[in-house]
Amino acid sequence: MSYIQLDQVTKRFGAVKAVDSLNLGIEQGECVAMLGPSGCGKTTTLRMVAGFEDLDDGEIRVGERIISSRRKRFYLPPENRNFGMVFQAFAVWPHLSVFENVAFPLRIRKLPKAEIEARTEEALRHTNLWAVADGSPDDLSGGGKQRVALARALAIRPDVMLLDEPLSSLDPHFREEMRFEIKDLQRRFGFSILYVTHDQSEAMALADRLMVMRLGVVQQVGTPLEIYGAPANRFVFEFIGLSSFLKVALRDGKMDVGGTAYAPPSPPPEALIAEGGAWLAARPNEISFTSEGGVGCVVERKAYLGEVIDYRVRVGDAEVRVQKTRRDPGPAVGEACGLIFERPRWYPLEG
Ligand SMILES: Nc1ncnc2c1ncn2[C@@H]1O[C@H](COP(=O)(O)OP(=O)(O)OP(=O)(O)O)[C@@H](O)[C@H]1O
Ligand SMILES: [Mg+2]
Known part of the structure; x- marks a missing residue:
């Protein structure tokens, strides 16, 4: 006690x-x-x-x-x-x-x-x-x-x-x-x-x-x-730290975000797949850019915050926050590219 x-x-x-x-x-x-x-x-x-x-x-x-x-x-x-x-x-x-x-x-x-x-x-x-x-x-x-x-x-x-x-x-x-x-x-x-x-x-x-x-x-x-x-x-x-949420449709182990098909590195739980949809959530430093594949996005804003570069990235009608170190110059504003979710988290659409 x-x-x-x-x-x-x-x-x-x-x-x-x-x-x-x-x-x-x-x-x-x-x-x-x-x-x-x-x-x-x-x-x-x-x-x-x-x-x-x-x-x-x-x-x-x-x-x-x-x-x-x-x-x-x-x-x-x-x-x-x-x-x-x-x-x-x-x-x-x-x-x-x-x-x-x-x-x-x-x-x-x-x-x-x-x-x-x-x-x-x-x-x-x-x-x-x-x-x-x-x-x-x-x-x-x-x-x-x-x-x-x-x-x-x-x-x-x-x-x-x-x-x-x-x-x-x-x-x-x-x-x-x-x-x-x-x-x-x-x-x-x-x-x-x-x-x-x-x-x-x-x-x-x-x-x-x-x-x-x-x-x-x-x-x-x-x-x-x-x-x-x-x-x-x-x-x-959502309450602790920075995070972004994407609403996704889940079908056949693929997720569909705003029309892009994407196979995440770790699959969502069965229960959510059965529901056909979920929230994909990620911290800004657990997302990386790729020139091929990934979830299609466009960089809207890019700000240098000391050692960190802070990106606001558009995916369909959602905004995703990505943070990279200065050593990793990343895409420019207006550039279309892909997002890889290194550590996706899944939450039910309801609740
Ligand atoms: N004396 C009171 N009479 C009626 N309602 C109260 C009273 N004190 C608190 N409440 C209600 O109880 C709930 C919790 O209030 P509380 O003040 O504990 O919240 P808090 O987490 O400290 O919020 P804050 O971050 O704004 O200080 C709120 O819905 C508040 O309106
Ligand atoms: Mg209080």
């Missing part, structure tokens, strides 16, 4: 199932990032772990302790959960100094004065805020304010950090820097992290494992490599 365990966790808002029978285990010191489109239930999940939302079904445990259970009608209030929390909005109190912002939750907990001062100083030093401890958080940049929120969460010495898009209101430059800082603090303090983000590269950089959600339902949980390399379904494949 994992350190944090969510079992069959469910939350409804009226007719909406915001979170539907969610199971997730998080190990001690592990970072799990929740990813998914807007409204898929990420914040609701985090708020249930934090204790700001009750559960309509299921149970949440940390270590040996149940913290929320619908069946047992048990609910530990947030202030007794020892979780640190940082949200997207800069939740700092402008009328309090940076020091007092960080010390505040410790004062609420009525810790001894010396302990409050020691912990606050430690948290401020670890977040590079000690020099501005007496100043107002209003004089800090967005990154600085978010650091105050992080220091406040650290000072309580949390077992778990709950972070809901903590970096999304920061400039891209600060965002990347703060990623490293969060990772560094985690290593030093050893807490677990449940992290919500829209930003895939942030999730990939920070998390040991990702959880992809859609409409309140978990689609896949796995390492970034597993999610990217072996997506559980079409939704995950």
Whole structure:
């Protein structure tokens, strides 16, 4: 059993199932990032772990302790959960100094004065805020304010950090820097992290494992490599990374795309052949150009992105994204050629 365990966790808002029978285990010191489109239930999940939302079904445990259970009608209030929390909005109190912002939750907990001062100083030093401890958080940049929120969460010495898009209101430059800082603090303090983000590269950089959600339902949980390399379904494949989809007719082991017959290197599953059609999906770097055969296409756009050449290629009424390294000059704009799908993936037309 994992350190944090969510079992069959469910939350409804009226007719909406915001979170539907969610199971997730998080190990001690592990970072799990929740990813998914807007409204898929990420914040609701985090708020249930934090204790700001009750559960309509299921149970949440940390270590040996149940913290929320619908069946047992048990609910530990947030202030007794020892979780640190940082949200997207800069939740700092402008009328309090940076020091007092960080010390505040410790004062609420009525810790001894010396302990409050020691912990606050430690948290401020670890977040590079000690020099501005007496100043107002209003004089800090967005990154600085978010650091105050992080220091406040650290000072309580949390077992778990709950972070809901903590970096999304920061400039891209600060965002990347703060990623490293969060990772560094985690290593030093050893807490677990449940992290919500829209930003895939942030999730990939920070998390040991990702959880992809859609409409309140978990689609896949796995390492970034597993999610990217072996997506559980079409939704995950499309949501993570770049991809293209072609609607194909399947007949006699051949596929027909916009009038071109093509024999793919690996055949589609029998079930899809029986259906007579499927989606062919591919990553941009798993497609190559050929002057003979392949799926007929015309290059519409070609852009140099540093080391990579990015192509937009027309196949019938669909657009396919292809990426090649600079060393592989490839066809010119307007050129008709063929596409070879090196690693085709097949998904049913329905669903
Ligand atoms: N307090 C509430 N009352 C009614 N419906 C709610 C409430 N909170 C969330 N919802 C609904 O629950 C679903 C999940 O919302 P949630 O905020 O968890 O999504 P999210 O994944 O965090 O989205 P975003 O990426 O936009 O932050 C949505 O359909 C949302 O409208
Ligand atoms: Mg949210």
